[in-house]
Amino acid sequence: MVCFNGSPCVENANVAVCDCTPGYTGKQCETNIDDCQVPFAHQCQNNAGCMDGLNNYTCQCLSGWEGPFCEKEKNECESSPCNNGGICSDHFDSFTCSCPVNFTGPTCNTDVDECQGQPSPCYNGASCSNTFGSFLCSCAL
Template identity: 40%
Template sequence: MEGFLFVWCATKVEIKFVSYINPTSEDYNGGCCDGVFGNCGNKCDNRFYFCLDTPGSSSDFDQCPLGSINMGEVYANNDDFTFPVGAGAAGGIDNPYIFTMTTFTNGIRIKGIVHDNDGGNGDDQIDQYKHNIYFTPARTSSQSTWASVTITGRRSSLDIQVRGYCTTYYYGSTCSVFCRARDDTTGHYSCSSSGGKICLSGWQGTSCNQDVNECLSSPCVNGATCANGLNRFTCTCALGFYGTTCASELNECSSNPCQNGGTCQDVINGYTCSCTLDWSGNRCQTNIDECSSTPCLNSATCNDLIGGFQPS
């Protein structure tokens, strides 16, 4: 079965009525609106009815799935005029006229009837229109452009402009892609120019509501352990290391632990001191006892000194 594919969407359509002309001031069957047949000196009092439908649809003026426009008399005794613009300006109708389509195919179909607004003459039909207008809606109203269209009937012609654009949160050539940026328990994402979801940092999945395990990339080094969190990770460093990923080694020599001229060498989680000949200990804090080797002879007493001894 052939036909149009309808999808849920939200498209704003604007119709701007520009101008109208009935050069002969005749009705649909060739008679005069107000005057003697064959000498239509008086102009028509034009009022309009428009039925909005989908392109290629029924010609029935009662089939108006997109709505209808009942425009009262715009000007009396005038068959060549420009429509006024503004709220309620065109026969009680806003011009431009704006409506929303919840389904969109490839445009709209305008079916129109023009009558002479003259109760004494039975409101004769002046003309009728059936015209398909094809367009692709823009992303926003500021990006949309007007398309000029001339609709010609048997006696008259009508100039209008049409434009369409997606409403807020809708994207795509048919405004059928919905995307509303959010950062809550439902999802964490922004929207691309086509309406695709772009997950915020730390999130993944179709709705961007699955926490990314940042530990899977092994960010922690030097033997550190990794703990995953919401959009973050925490490294517990091994002794001797520090930093976000434990990539930095602690310099235990920075506090000058070696005493008495000792030289400090940094090692992982510690240090070593190279002492001078006169000192010992892990920090060179102990004076070497030169008397321990009993250097004094003949019953002399040994007195330990810094870097030596003295007999007495």
């Protein structure tokens, strides 16, 4: 008898049979067991996909989930997406940034031009020059 996939042939009550290596089945161990189709064999959670491997499987997480079984909600703030001192708040599959007063935008990348506001932040006739994250006042001569 020929056994496939590294499975040994053994004698059982004077009959040659294949002793299938883990992950294979069939009379000659010719069939890979689909671990994703065996009831209760895989533990993928939160509607994750299951990809069969050789005597194992891999969970393919939907957006917003992570972990070996997609059991953990992903923390979008882990990558520090907020810039210029912005504070990140994690939400399911998204995040928001609370920006310091001198910055704006989804990730606090846009400098606020303080000189555009009325009244001017500079006093006594000084001219205002916007800088990144702040402004400068130049006194009139």
